[in-house]
Amino acid sequence: MENLTHGKTLVLIALDSENSEHFTLMKVNKKIEIVDVLEVRLSQKESALEVVKWIEQEGQYRLISVCGEQYMTFVKCMEQFALTIPKDFFRALKSRFWNVQSEIVYRLKCPVHFNLEQLTFLYGLTYNTHPVKHVSDAFQLTTLMAAYAYDTETTRNIKQKGVEVVLRERLLKETIEQLSAKAFSLGYSLNFQPVIQEGKQAVELKAQKESEHFLTVGSDLHEALVELAMHLILKKR
Structure with missing residues (x-):
């Protein structure tokens, strides 16, 4: 796995979530760098033939995607032109x-629902956004692949300590504002109040979202927010 390309070009296929015919294809070299890009709408046989020619000129290649569902949509679009291709x-x-993302999740022993943003955070990296979401996700997948392959210290750390330990270490470095923003981005409202726990002053934190709620207590607000973030990231949605 560490030798991700095995001498082959990777072709990353990203689907525009707003248009099921629009794909962005990216060629990724053995250094996990994007070296060529093809934008295509698979609505005509000429476009499908262009995809075939663009991919096959590499000779040895592997096909990857942000997720299996996106890839299957690509296959179905190409199947429309089965008599031509x-x-x-x-x-x-x-x-x-x-399915490189699923393999990384498996090898790191992460919860199966972990997404690109959560995996990126596990490596201590910022999730870089792009105005076009499917392009942003594609860039992020290559960032994750490079981190897995070349940041051997962090990869080894995750495998030895376990995902939950490393995740908590990352969250402890976040500010109260950053931790709160994680909950707000998921639509939760937050309420906290001082309480006494085992004779000591503490903070009770309640996260509410429609019929969902999560209640936790920490020695201070930061600790309570870390527990909330752990819950939100680790729970299966």
């Missing part, structure tokens, strides 16, 4: 796909 290419669509 070489049969060998269709076989390659199935045999050369690699």
Whole structure:
């Protein structure tokens, strides 16, 4: 896994969530760098043939995507032109796909629902956004792949300590404002009040969202917010 490309070009396929025919394809070299980009709308056979030519000129390649669902949408779009596209290419669509994000989740023993943003945070990296969301996710996937492959200290740390320990270490470095923002971004409102726990002053924090609520107590507000963030990140949605 650490040798991610095995000498092959990776072709990253990203789907525009607002248009199921619009794809951005990116070629990724062995250094996990994006070296070429193709924007295409798969509504005509000419576009499909352009995709085939653009991919196959690499010779040895593997196909990756931000998630399996996006990749299957790409395959279905290409299947519209099955009579036009070489049969060998269709076989390659199935045999050369690699769900790299799921493999990283598996190898790090993360909860299966972990997304790109959570995996990026685990490596202590900022999730870099782009005006076009599917392009942003594609860039972030390559960032994650590079971190897994080249930040061997963090990768080893996650595998040895476990995801929850490393996640807590990351959250403890966050400010109250940053921790609160995580809950607000998910639509939660926050209420806190001082309480006495085991004879000591503490803070009770309640996160509320429609019918959902989470209650925790910390020695101070920061500790309570860390516990809330742990809950929000680790729980399966």
